[in-house]
Amino acid sequence: MRLSKLMMACAMCVVALAGSAQTKVIAHRGYWKCEGSAQNSIASLTKAAEAKVYGSEFDVQMTKDREIVVNHDDSIQGICIFDTPFAGLKALKLSNGETLPTLDDYLETGKKLADIQLILEIKPHRTKEAENEAVKIIVDKVKKRQMEKQVEYISFSMNICEQLVRLTPDSEIAYLKSDVVPEDLKAKGINGIDYYVKVLAEKPEWIAEAQRAGMKVNVWTVNDMEMVREMIDRKVDYITTDYPLETGKLIQGN
Template sequence: MKTRNLLMACACALFTLAGQAQTQVIAHRGFWKAEGSAQNSIAGLKKAAEAKVYGSEFDVQLTADGVVVVNHDDAIDGLVIGETAYDKLKDLKLKNGEKLPTLADYLEAGKKLPDVQLILEIKPHKTKAQEDQIAETTVKMVKEYGLEKQVEYISFSMNICEQLARLTPKSEIAYLKSDIAPKDVKAKGANGIDYHYKAFEKHPEWVKEAHELGMKVNVWTVNNEKDMKKMIDLNVDYITTDQPLEAAALVAGK
């Protein structure tokens, strides 16, 4: 019995190590380079799911009247999202002809694609009150759709990460700003780092430190094959890229 237990423990350890070594791919703003797609579009989300990558990243902003919309920049067609009511934004079009999606639109589409993780980036806002509001509204919506396990959160704002840790402590929450060591991020309540690849070139030890703290490690936005290989060799958990098919091929051929 002792021998059997020892063998099982060794097998579990090997499985864990293998899992850590297997870098996975996240499509940056969806698979937007695919035909008929656009950045942060629902088509991009669907194309990412078709590509069978781990996740599809997207960005959210808060309108002046409290609607969460999916857009990277804080303005669209010359209108500042945070200063504009949703009614004035709702008919604006993305480059592929889609209407500007709301978070509700995105979550509804994502729920039909359970094999792709929804990597939800909450953008920094001008005031703490706005950040607190979008964090609370977003988490509430994710829970209403029953997507707590499918949605993972990222943000450049430490305040937003702290609010997320308070509102949804069991979720995956990663800090994006690339400026502090993993232990300092964990002390704030986040359980992952999602840093620019240049940060890991300067501090390669942060990957191991994060793993030793039980944290996940993502790297953005890696589009060059040479840089992808460096990050795969560092054993990062995820690579966020505008080239998801190329990154997936590299991972498969490791």
């Protein structure tokens, strides 16, 4: 009887400690609000690692000839990525002078920066078939480099999330669209929510529901410091922000 009570007390202690874990910072499109950097550039990844944040988020798109490039929009300098072979894109420059990076470039740099997580957002594609193909290519690249523990996945596409669950079920996978209750995602094998800050501010119960289900809670994109404070108080696991240094200071001072 005493042993049973002791085990129950230990379990309650573990839950309490898990619930009080410190919120961590994810740099949105890397740390780019600084000299020499640009959104989704190799420099933004390197500078995020130098800032000692938990993770650096970045976006990927697939070209016509199935190369995976790092870019937020589905076009760059007016050129549609999905309809263009990589040869027609590779010389294009980012605002800091870097050429358009590929996922291979990002993974090669990221593997040298072992203390930072790579938060890989797979953008929705034109068809489910294209999404399925992109997911397979991306997951294969990550597995080839044995980076499954360092790379975490996010997407607005439910189909992409479901394909990730199928191909890399032990990975961290979070849904972005902010329109599904946590328990329904958990039932699909998706183990995180990465929701818009205004949605979680209006539905804070989703934070607790997700964490009770063993899911991680990320919130995007939080640039208002008052909202940062609110999300810290709500004990979200991660805050994605364009201001990683300022957000980190608030967390440390909390």
